[in-house]
Amino acid sequence: MTTHTLSVLVENKPGVLAHVSGLFSRRAFNISSLSVGPTSDPIVSRMTIVVDGASTPVDQVHKQLEKLVRVLKVTELVEDEAIERELALIKVRVNPDLRAQLVDLATSFRANVVDLGSDTIVLEAVCSPGRLDALLELLEAHGTCELVRTGLIAISRGSETITDDMKPALVAVGA
Amino acid sequence: MEVTGAQALVRSLECQGTDVVFGLPGGAILPAYDPLRSSSLRHVLVRHEQGAGHAAEGYAWATGRVGVCLVTSGPGATNLVTALADAYMDSVPIVAITGQVPTAMIGTDAFQESDITGITGPITKHNELVTDVERIPAAIAEAFHIAATGRPGPVLVDLPKDILQSQFTWSWPPELDLPGYKVPGEPDAGLIEQATRLLHQARKPVLYVGGGVIKSDSHAPLLELAELTQAPVVTTLMARGAFPDSHPLALGMPGMHGVYAAVTALQECDLIVALGARFDDRVTGKLAAFAPNAKVVHADIDPAEIGKNRRPDVAIVGDLRTVLADLAAAMRAEVAANGPTDTAEWVAITDGWRRSYPLRYTQDVGGPLKPQHVVERLSALTGGDAVVVAGVGQHQMHASQHYAFTKPRSWINSGGLGTMGFAVPAAMGAQIGRPGELVVAIDGDGCFQMTAQELATCAIEGLPIKVLIFNNGFLGMVRQWQELFYEERYSEVHLGTTIPDYVKLAEAYGCVGLRCEQADDVDAVLEKALAISDVPTVVDFRTHDAEGVFPMVPVGRSNDDIVLGPEFTAAEQQAAARREVLAR
Numbered sequence: 191m192t193t194h195t196l197s198v199l200v201e202n203k204p205g206v207l208a209h210v211s212g213l214f215s216r217r218a219f220n221i222s223s224l225s226v227g228p229t230s231d232p233i234v235s236r237m238t239i240v241v242d243g244a245s246t247p248v249d250q251v252h253k254q255l256e257k258l259v260r261v262l263k264v265t266e267l268v269e270d271e272a273i274e275r276e277l278a279l280i281k282v283r284v285n286p287d288l289r290a291q292l293v294d295l296a297t298s299f300r301a302n303v304v305d306l307g308s309d310t311i312v313l314e315a316v317c318s319p320g321r322l323d324a325l326l327e328l329l330e331a332h333g334t335c336e337l338v339r340t341g342l343i344a345i346s347r348g349s350e351t352i353t354d355d356m357k358p359a360l361v362a363v364g365a
Numbered sequence: 366m367e368v369t370g371a372q373a374l375v376r377s378l379e380c381q382g383t384d385v386v387f388g389l390p391g392g393a394i395l396p397a398y399d400p401l402r403s404s405s406l407r408h409v410l411v412r413h414e415q416g417a418g419h420a421a422e423g424y425a426w427a428t429g430r431v432g433v434c435l436v437t438s439g440p441g442a443t444n445l446v447t448a449l450a451d452a453y454m455d456s457v458p459i460v461a462i463t464g465q466v467p468t469a470m471i472g473t474d475a476f477q478e479s480d481i482t483g484i485t486g487p488i489t490k491h492n493e494l495v496t497d498v499e500r501i502p503a504a505i506a507e508a509f510h511i512a513a514t515g516r517p518g519p520v521l522v523d524l525p526k527d528i529l530q531s532q533f534t535w536s537w538p539p540e541l542d543l544p545g546y547k548v549p550g551e552p553d554a555g556l557i558e559q560a561t562r563l564l565h566q567a568r569k570p571v572l573y574v575g576g577g578v579i580k581s582d583s584h585a586p587l588l589e590l591a592e593l594t595q596a597p598v599v600t601t602l603m604a605r606g607a608f609p610d611s612h613p614l615a616l617g618m619p620g621m622h623g624v625y626a627a628v629t630a631l632q633e634c635d636l637i638v639a640l641g642a643r644f645d646d647r648v649t650g651k652l653a654a655f656a657p658n659a660k661v662v663h664a665d666i667d668p669a670e671i672g673k674n675r676r677p678d679v680a681i682v683g684d685l686r687t688v689l690a691d692l693a694a695a696m697r698a699e700v701a702a703n704g705p706t707d708t709a710e711w712v713a714i715t716d717g718w719r720r721s722y723p724l725r726y727t728q729d730v731g732g733p734l735k736p737q738h739v740v741e742r743l744s745a746l747t748g749g750d751a752v753v754v755a756g757v758g759q760h761q762m763h764a765s766q767h768y769a770f771t772k773p774r775s776w777i778n779s780g781g782l783g784t785m786g787f788a789v790p791a792a793m794g795a796q797i798g799r800p801g802e803l804v805v806a807i808d809g810d811g812c813f814q815m816t817a818q819e820l821a822t823c824a825i826e827g828l829p830i831k832v833l834i835f836n837n838g839f840l841g842m843v844r845q846w847q848e849l850f851y852e853e854r855y856s857e858v859h860l861g862t863t864i865p866d867y868v869k870l871a872e873a874y875g876c877v878g879l880r881c882e883q884a885d886d887v888d889a890v891l892e893k894a895l896a897i898s899d900v901p902t903v904v905d906f907r908t909h910d911a912e913g914v915f916p917m918v919p920v921g922r923s924n925d926d927i928v929l930g931p932e933f934t935a936a937e938q939q940a941a942a943r944r945e946v947l948a949r
Binding site: 200201204205208209212213215216249250253254256257258259260261262263 | 482483486487488490491492493494496511543544545546547667668669672673
């Protein structure tokens with residue numbers, strides 16, 4: 191799957207998420223994940239949207255997003271020039287005999303044990319998408335019984351920022 | 366000065382220059398209807414909210430100004446949905462104001478509550494639920510700004526009842542808070558130059574003119590560009606009237622029911638200059654087979670249209686008013702420097718196609734009345750001076766094909782969404798926007814029955830619109846598809862010609878009702894209708910039920926497979942497939 195990662199700054203106003211999700215259904219865009227959170231400016235939120243490029247014209251996603259009135263900025267992050275992370279909480283059923291082995295595996299992925307039950311263990315992993323998939327595959331052998339992922343978030347490497355080439359009016363609102 | 370939200374709404378509309386509002390009151394919007402009484406706004410009380418929406422559209426199409434409609438919450442708002450979707454597809458600037466249940470009751474399934482901003486998100490350019498009375502002036506000003514600028518479109522403002530009843534200190538003008546709203550600036554001079562060079566080099570160019578030319582009022586520079594370039598011009602269903610049909614370079618409408626010369630010129634050209642057009646499937650036919658040898662210059666105000674369906678060689682984003690003026694100026698300089706373009710051979714070929722394979726129908730003396738004949742007689746009797754409004758279906762195609770348009774904003778129809786029932790209320794809005802002008806709705810009997818109740822509004826308002834019903838007793842376009850693609854298995858398309866009795870119906874609504882069953886009577890009946898200037902007139906034209914719309918490119922097929930129709934011989938059809946020009 192060829193995925194594309196879009197970083198989208200939006201006004202932090204009611205209805206914005208509905209406008210974005212409405213656009214995806216209206217245009218039949220396939221997205222793999224979407225995560226939203228506040229930025230350092232309380233009136234601006236940031237979305238990270240992962241688009242499946244095989245089934246969806248990324249150029250159209252980009253342009254149609256820019257047409258939404260509450261969308262301030264859309265940037266595509268290039269894989270090699272961006273840091274991409276996803277947080278997952280993974281509940282694994284584990285035989286007490288194998289617990290040490292599982293913790294070793296988690297450690298090698300820099301995942302933390304955040305809950306220890308009599309026959310389950312909850313891991314917290316923060317990884318790049320490929321690494322997370324690898325961890326999940328290995329854990330599958332033990333028996334993952336519950337999984338929650340935040341969806342990808344990403345930021346560009348180096349000194350550039352998403353607000354660099356925004357119009358002065360937009361910078362004025364503090365995006 | 367302290368005002369209520371309702372007073373602020375009315376004042377904001379006045380400050381925006383609104384002269385007319387199409388609406389229908391109800392519970393949640395009641396507060397707004399009180400200050401309306403003492404305002405300068407003319408309120409037109411429709412009989413169904415969909416009528417208010419289409420009337421606002423008709424007004425906007427006819428005038429270029431923003432149309433306004435005002436309705437209540439819940440069903441009032443949902444009845445607007447079709448009109449909003451229509452306006453969105455055809456880029457019509459309207460502002461819809463909907464009442465909403467009080468803020469404290471939103472989400473409780475209150476009486477007449479509907480999530481209208483949620484419902485209309487994908488079919489509006491923008492919408493907003495206002496939750497602070499002080500925002501009303503800005504919300505209205507922003508709505509008008511967004512509706513009218515850039516690529517125009519519908520904007521909805523949802524106003525809860527308690528917000529309309531709250532008080533605040535009035536001030537105008539408000540500051541617009543639209544940091545994310547972008548309107549394209551000046552077109553890139555380098556791209557104008559590239560496009561001009563391509564146009565000058567082309568031997569077989571076509572100007573593919575879409576609705577954007579009408580919306581940007583850029584028909585004058587279009588005419589200049591066409592004449593400087595000596596390039597044939599095709600005008601899409603949305604652009605009829607942008608270029609006079611009588612012009613030697615005018616090839617007419619392209620597309621599924623386009624004229625052979627227009628369809629084939631696009632297929633055979635070496636350069637398409639698309640101006641405010643969007644390579645719609647009804648124009649391109651099978652996209653992969655569309656204009657296979659053409660380079661493409663695509664100019665549009667909406668960057669998302671560039672490359673959506675066809676990848677251009679030169680893409681110019683900008684307002685066509687500037688783009689076309691710049692292109693015409695650059696072309697003038699190019700011709701002055703390097704001589705005229707070399708398109709004479711191509712123009713002769715396209716002209717030959719136009720002569721060889723014209724729109725053709727037969728009106729037998731004493732035979733069934735043909736809808737094309739009615740349109741041609743209307744065109745002749747009005748000299749192309751009417752504002753023609755159509756619904757959707759065969760009558761729409763016949764009107765677009767056979768009326769000789771001479772100027773922009775004289776053709777109003779539902780293009781993208783294909784909304785049956787559009788014509789009567791849209792004609793009402795057009796007549797209010799252009800008082801004293803002749804507004805003629807050409808409608809099908811199926812379409813007419815969807816929104817005929819607005820005849821009451823038209824009669825009470827003294828609007829002398831003419832409604833020409835092409836009554837063939839069928840959902841004619843569907844019937845045509847069943848004839849062609851379902852081996853004449855007609856399923857649920859027969860409406861019958863006698864129920865309702867359209868003459869009696871017209872009279873019941875306070876209109877003049879006329880009937881015409883013979884070709885010989887068409888002129889007399891039309892003249893009678895055109896002479897009435899105080900009340901609406903409805904004419905029941907009993908048209909031939911088996912008459913199809915041709916030419917036709919079967920859906921999903923290449924434009925190369927255009928079918929000329931039963932009026933042409935097999936030999937002519939074969940010659941057309943070979944692109945031959947027939948001897949006079």
